[in-house]
Amino acid sequence: RDFNERCAQCSEVNWGLTDGGRFYCRSCHNVTERTREVVNTDFITNSRVQTISKGLRKQEKNDGGCEWYVCEGFQLVLKKQAEALEALGVCPQMKDEILCNFWRCYLQKSKQAYCNRPAGETVKALSVCESSTDVDSDPERPSLLHLLSLSENEGDLQTDCSFASSVSKVSESTSVYSGSVDGSLYLMKNQKEKLRMTMPMTLSFCYMALLWLREPITLSELLRFVVEGHIPYLNVFQHFPEKMKLCGLDLKIFYVESWPVYEEVLNKMHELAAFLDLPRFPDITDSCFLHPDMLCMKYLMEANLPDELHNWTCRVVKKIGIGEVDFLTLMPGNKSTRKVKYDVIAAAVIVVVLKLLFLLDDHYEWLLSDFAEERNKNNTEGSPYFEFKKWYEVLKRSLDVEQKKLDEERAKYLWRCEKPLFYSVKNKSKVLKRRQMVVNLQNQFGKLSGSVRRAEKPNPSSFQLSWSEENTDGSCFHGHSLKGILQEKCGLLTAMNPDYWLCTVKLCNEKLCGHLAHYREVDFPQSYHFVLRLFSFLLRIQPSYIHDEVCMIEHKLFNKKLCKKLKYNTVLRK
Amino acid sequence: SSHEHKLNFKKSKELCLSYIQDAMLQKQWKRAAEFLTCYVESLEKDYSREHVGPSEMIWRIGTEILCHHSHSSMKEFSCFMEQMKTLGVKRYLKVCLEHVFHLLCNGQIDEAYQNLSLAESWRFGEQTALQDKEMKLIQAYRGLLDYYSWSKQKNILLEHSEDGFTDLAVEQEMHGYFRKAAVNLKEIIKIPGVWDLFVKCYVDLLEFYGDHNEARQVLNEYAYNSKFPANPNAHVYLYQFLKRQGESKKSLISALKILHDIVPSHELMIDFNTMLQKSKKRKKRRLGLEVIFAALDYAGWKENAKAWSCLARQVKQIVISEKHLDWIKQEWNSRKDWWPAFHFSRYLAKRNWQENKSLSYEKALVAGILLGKDCKYFKHVSHQGCKAQLKRFRMLRKFVKRHNPVYLRISG
Numbered sequence A: 001r002d003f004n005e006r007c008a009q010c011s012e013v014n015w016g017l018t019d020g021g022r023f024y025c026r027s028c029h030n031v032t033e034r035t036r037e038v039v040n041t042d043f044i045t046n047s048r049v050q051t052i053s054k055g056l057r058k059q060e061k062n063d064g065g066c067e068w069y070v071c072e073g074f075q076l077v078l079k080k081q082a083e084a085l086e087a088l089g090v091c092p093q094m095k096d097e098i099l100c101n102f103w104r105c106y107l108q109k110s111k112q113a114y115c116n117r118p119a120g121e122t123v124k125a126l127s128v129c130e131s132s133t134d135v136d137s138d139p140e141r142p143s144l145l146h147l148l149s150l151s152e153n154e155g156d157l158q159t160d161c162s163f164a165s166s167v168s169k170v171s172e173s174t175s176v177y178s179g180s181v182d183g184s185l186y187l188m189k190n191q192k193e194k195l196r197m198t199m200p201m202t203l204s205f206c207y208m209a210l211l212w213l214r215e216p217i218t219l220s221e222l223l224r225f226v227v228e229g230h231i232p233y234l235n236v237f238q239h240f241p242e243k244m245k246l247c248g249l250d251l252k253i254f255y256v257e258s259w260p261v262y263e264e265v266l267n268k269m270h271e272l273a274a275f276l277d278l279p280r281f282p283d284i285t286d287s288c289f290l291h292p293d294m295l296c297m298k299y300l301m302e303a304n305l306p307d308e309l310h311n312w313t314c315r316v317v318k319k320i321g322i323g324e325v326d327f328l329t330l331m332p333g334n335k336s337t338r339k340v341k342y343d344v345i346a347a348a349v350i351v352v353v354l355k356l357l358f359l360l361d362d363h364y365e366w367l368l369s370d371f372a373e374e375r376n377k378n379n380t381e382g383s384p385y386f387e388f389k390k391w392y393e394v395l396k397r398s399l400d401v402e403q404k405k406l407d408e409e410r411a412k413y414l415w416r417c418e419k420p421l422f423y424s425v426k427n428k429s430k431v432l433k434r435r436q437m438v439v440n441l442q443n444q445f446g447k448l449s450g451s452v453r454r455a456e457k458p459n460p461s462s463f464q465l466s467w468s469e470e471n472t473d474g475s476c477f478h479g480h481s482l483k484g485i486l487q488e489k490c491g492l493l494t495a496m497n498p499d500y501w502l503c504t505v506k507l508c509n510e511k512l513c514g515h516l517a518h519y520r521e522v523d524f525p526q527s528y529h530f531v532l533r534l535f536s537f538l539l540r541i542q543p544s545y546i547h548d549e550v551c552m553i554e555h556k557l558f559n560k561k562l563c564k565k566l567k568y569n570t571v572l573r574k
Numbered sequence B: 001s002s003h004e005h006k007l008n009f010k011k012s013k014e015l016c017l018s019y020i021q022d023a024m025l026q027k028q029w030k031r032a033a034e035f036l037t038c039y040v041e042s043l044e045k046d047y048s049r050e051h052v053g054p055s056e057m058i059w060r061i062g063t064e065i066l067c068h069h070s071h072s073s074m075k076e077f078s079c080f081m082e083q084m085k086t087l088g089v090k091r092y093l094k095v096c097l098e099h100v101f102h103l104l105c106n107g108q109i110d111e112a113y114q115n116l117s118l119a120e121s122w123r124f125g126e127q128t129a130l131q132d133k134e135m136k137l138i139q140a141y142r143g144l145l146d147y148y149s150w151s152k153q154k155n156i157l158l159e160h161s162e163d164g165f166t167d168l169a170v171e172q173e174m175h176g177y178f179r180k181a182a183v184n185l186k187e188i189i190k191i192p193g194v195w196d197l198f199v200k201c202y203v204d205l206l207e208f209y210g211d212h213n214e215a216r217q218v219l220n221e222y223a224y225n226s227k228f229p230a231n232p233n234a235h236v237y238l239y240q241f242l243k244r245q246g247e248s249k250k251s252l253i254s255a256l257k258i259l260h261d262i263v264p265s266h267e268l269m270i271d272f273n274t275m276l277q278k279s280k281k282r283k284k285r286r287l288g289l290e291v292i293f294a295a296l297d298y299a300g301w302k303e304n305a306k307a308w309s310c311l312a313r314q315v316k317q318i319v320i321s322e323k324h325l326d327w328i329k330q331e332w333n334s335r336k337d338w339w340p341a342f343h344f345s346r347y348l349a350k351r352n353w354q355e356n357k358s359l360s361y362e363k364a365l366v367a368g369i370l371l372g373k374d375c376k377y378f379k380h381v382s383h384q385g386c387k388a389q390l391k392r393f394r395m396l397r398k399f400v401k402r403h404n405p406v407y408l409r410i411s412g
Helices: A070-087 A093-109 A119-130 A132-137 A144-149 A157-167 A183-188 A199-212 A219-228 A250-254 A262-275 A292-302 A309-320 A342-358 A364-377 A388-412 A425-447 A526-539 A543-557 A559-573 B009-025 B029-045 B054-068 B074-087 B089-105 B109-120 B126-130 B132-163 B168-188 B196-208 B212-224 B232-244 B249-262 B269-277 B282-295 B305-321 B325-333 B339-343 B346-355 B357-371 B376-387 B391-402 B404-411
Strands: A015-017 A022-025 A031-035 A486-489 A492-495
Touching (some): A093 A199, A093 A262, A183 A250, A199 A219, A199 A262, A292 A342, A292 A526, A364 A388, A388 A526, A388 B009, B009 B054, B054 B074, B054 B089, B089 B126, B126 B132, B132 B196, B168 B196, B196 B212, B232 B249, B249 B269, B269 B282, B282 B305, B305 B357, B357 B376, B357 B391, B357 B404, B376 B391, B391 B404
Antiparallel strands (some): A015 A022, A022 A031
């Protein structure tokens, strides 16, 4: 016929028609949604809408909506996210090939498409939606309330409960429970068996694709772009086409009310990679952006530290072997290795280097700085010697300003959008009225705010702090020399600082308590805390995460010495 | 802590609220408005379970901002209040009332009246019964405004009658307002509470139309019904009414008795003391002394020449009659440790003499009797007075010297 697209699964062009008027691939029996009459191009770019079930699919309903499945919704989300990433400079390969294939693989593995769905499940879905009276009488089927409480999202439990109780009085139509066909079924699924798709997981997908392609975006940057609104995540459903009506339980699935969490997205990504049986990811070599040497360079620049420190970070990286290809490259399913947090580890390396050179015990670094200041007086040619004190003052000022801005932005963050959400057709008018009132109030008080709120988001940038050598006020330290704090020994420059303090003598068992160490600000020097705070701000993660990596690096670095010490202790006890 | 990088809806709105609070405390209204703009979307997630939900927050905060912001107008304010009324049925009447208060404070009496009438006609199932208290208040304030209209009409009428005109139309209107006002005012003052303004207005109406019995009953209820909170003004109103009615001294005194107990420093204590002093009954005269001493315990009375003259008169009268010196002794007992420094210091002697000679005269008399002729106050004032060759001070000096033994008996 006229249908010449390649089959999603086997890339053949060998189509037949089912009884239902649908095209199916004769080679692999993949059934598509394409019918002869209507070619539905709304949902994905290359027009592949997966078959979800063998059930009949009505195109039009009374309210102008159509039937849609939850995974189609997620597919749309992923598409939007990929487009946004492409706009940020990611190669188009990500959207067209990598992400697509990952997604299809996921659908297949989780038996949502590209497979024969057991007929029993379809029947179950319909019957749950059909009669509400049966729900209470059948002990095996979970009640709607239970369904709602299963959700991972933070509770609207009060509104949920009132919704549930009001809904149970209403009878037939599926649109009351969820706009999607399988919304309720989706939430009911046993989570342990198949990796159930969630909004945070869309970011895991994106990150996985980015990692596969070794794109120069770290996870912390990705999440920052999400929060800043450059990547669709919050209120992404407003991009769904008109026909895909969202209501009821769909909200639990697609509506987001919290910022994505680094650890959660990372962990899910690893789970996903294993679930999809992916092979070893492409190698992360020392020419990759994600390699610690590269990232350290970037962070040193952003932290306004001397370029010369890079030599030191490279040395540390080499010494503890975290620059090795095998360490950095992701091997899905390998549970024995620790998950690599490229950005955090790079930041931690810098922290360790600062500790090596400056000790950071609230005492030595200031002495050293005074010493460098003295030496600077006689330093007339070449670049000035780096003075910790000056750097600290400049950075602290900037950090405080930026942190304050960030805090205010957190308080001013807007979560809602123009497209209203409602649980059921019943409370639609109420929701719309409320929305109108909110808009009115925003206008009224917006006028009284004085300054005009900027209408557009600022352009996304990879660097949050920037320092220019051209500034004559001496606030840029990139070109400064470390000679002021180094000494010559046997022809080599070594640190004047002979000491080092470990963040922790013994590492915790991460699998048991979730962390390698437990960071409390009061237990550590203020300079150390400041440095953690700086990178915590840049990466938008808790200082304790960086602290964990610092501990890990230190233990690798001083491994021999620690082992000796432990052996010595055990000998003594005997 | 502010270094957290996680965020969810609830947390960010909590943060937003704290910024609003800070801005308001520092009177930075623009900034408060800025953050409120971001807060209002909480309305879309209004949990009625919370003690103070978003809609109430927005109402209260918005009201504050609109009251103080330089660019806001009453029109905007009214528009905002109308929106708030639709937000919470359970609060409807309360919001109406507050709106009315603001209108009244802004001099927009007519708008206030309209809003009150509108609110009065509001019905909403069981909510109407639940918000009964607010409804009563609304009716009471409408009654008050009716009284105000009645009062205006009355003044017009009086003017016209002075000019020799009679105006039936105005009179009819006036009576109409009276009826409306009386009904509502009567209702509200039945409920235990503090209704000073309402009581005054109602009594005014009753007196005008000659219903003195009702007025008396109302005032008695207001002052003596134990269910009502102790209210000095209630007794004042009753006293003033009885005085207008020309009641006997006996009933006037009994009206002021409780006032003395509640507020010994009340300005009516002078009247009270004056009446008691003149009484034939010994107990009453005794009480009079107690009353005037008690009043002068308060700093606000220190420079009140009238009060001191009351005390001086009574003390003088007791000293001359040589009867009931023990009364003075009893009163002085609890005061002899601190009154000298409080009232009769050398500094005060100088100041009183300079600023108010009559005051110093009265005080000197009292000091002379209570502390003897050698006390600082008396000595200075009498010396100055005699130096200035003022006759009464010479008489004073003689008097005190003559009665010095009295001092010895009092202080012993």
